[in-house]
Amino acid sequence: MTRYIARRLLAMIPLLLGISFIVFSLLNILPGDPVSIMLSSNPHITPDAETIAQLRAQYGLDQPLMTQYLIFLRNLLKGDLGTSMYTQQPVAVTILERMPATIQLALAALVISTAVAIPLGVISAVKQYSWIDHLCLVGSLVGISMPSFWLGLLLMLTFSLRLRWLPLSGMGYLHNGLGDVLRHLIMPACTLGFGMAALLARVTRSSMLEVLGQDYIRTARAKGLHDKLVVYRHALRNAFIPILTVSGMQFGYLLGGSVIIETIFSWPGIGRLAVNSIMNRDLAVVQGTVLVFTLIFILINLLVDILYAAIDPRIQYD
């Protein structure tokens, strides 16, 4: 197991190099000069050739491309993501400050969507073609097609503006009590988790249906095991691999969705930082956020792979 993890981590090195190159090219290769983009955002500066050349030298943009990339890589390894052209703060520090908010939101969305979707999927499979199965089907069809930003606005409209139950936006803090945290968290987390829940419920249903038709389930029932035990212990455990795979893949969409959700709910996370930085033409920060989101995503997928073994002892990794 340890050897498998080590091998997987080693195999990630070329992938990480590729990712770093694409992220690097966002700022340095794609058309659009970062320095003139930055200067154009500030009306008080009339850029003359000298200032531009000076700034280009300051950010290392006058070096050959390959040198720039190597410097970028060397800095990355030191945990240096560059300096924000807007706030003059180190990008890594800015992102680290915002990280807890995004993690809180994403985890809450993940918890809510699995807590809702897996039981619903199981019930739909066990009671196939019942009214609850049909209801879940309609719900997941809507959930897959509904734009998250629209759902977010509808929730805000209902629960904040009309009923006045929940705060309109922003994040709660623990020193104001757990209630404050939860009241701020519930709407954005539900919005973010809804689409994922819809898909997860469908996958759980089809995966459970497949497992429930197997012989060992009939055996378990035949030997008189309690129905709940058969469904949750024997069937669900074996249906879990596809569920886990989809959860892992969907986590990327969760991260992408957080950009939109954080913007709607003024959530002080990395997603909102990314959007604000695009508006401020602060490409170094955008670059950093893309990199961090992608790293989280591939780490989650690695974790999912490792979790397979924990769930299914038949999977051997040698």
Added chain:
Amino acid sequence: MAKLESPPRVPASITDGSRAGRAWRQFRRNRLALIGLGIITVLWGVALLADYIAPYDPYEMDLLNPLLPVGSPGHPLGTDNFGRDVLSRIIWGGRASLSVGIVVVGISASLGLILGVVSGYYSGWIDLMLMRITDLFFAFPFFILAIGVIAALGPGLRNVMLVLGLVTWPEYARMVRAKTLALRGEPFVEAARAAGAGDLRIMFFHILPNCIGPVIVMAALGMANAILAASGLSFLGLGVQPPEPEWGSMLNEARVYMRTAPHLVMVPGLVIMLAVMGLNFIGDGLRDALDPKMSTIRR
């Protein structure tokens, strides 16, 4: 579609037309797919005929009548903060969704088809390299990558379409590659080669036509996702720029007036959902009709 409604009276499986005919009969039996087809036909048909159908100019402001509610005389869906007719803007906004759907899928499917068939046909180092590139694309959360590239290229509908096309092709490439690997050794390919067909001819005239079923399914679902992503980007202010009518950016503009004019939030969101749902239904129906073995996991 009219041609498909009366399939030729030849035994099934002889000609291509009958295969399409059989698929259409299968598709027709799927009620959700027909609903989807209806929704999309209406939304895009109306968008194409916007010049004749839209009651007002979508840019025409009427500052004396801002934020009229749904059902106001002359403005069935009300007006926005500048007094512009919401119905007309929704109708014109359909054009953006139509072009996003077609252009994005056009770019990603053609790139994916070409790279996929080349990768699967030649194997070797070309295959290895192309597949590592697709791995790399799959390592990124797709919306995040799209945002990063938009940040570098600048906002606007053209860049959004370009970016979404360029980040979604690997799905098509993987599928076509897998199909090509399976078909490469088939007798009909051997026969074509024996008859003197070159590599290009075999790839594009013999192998690719056999991949078309799953590609059509992916294209329908891909359009749904492209429209969802593009309207999301417009909502963030990175896509279509105001005052141009587009459903996502209409929602963005409506946020400020949510309290006083909730219809400005309701209507565009509902239309986006209908368009995405319609395409998803069509995609599911096509999958059942063309490619029953394909998995139900998507996105």
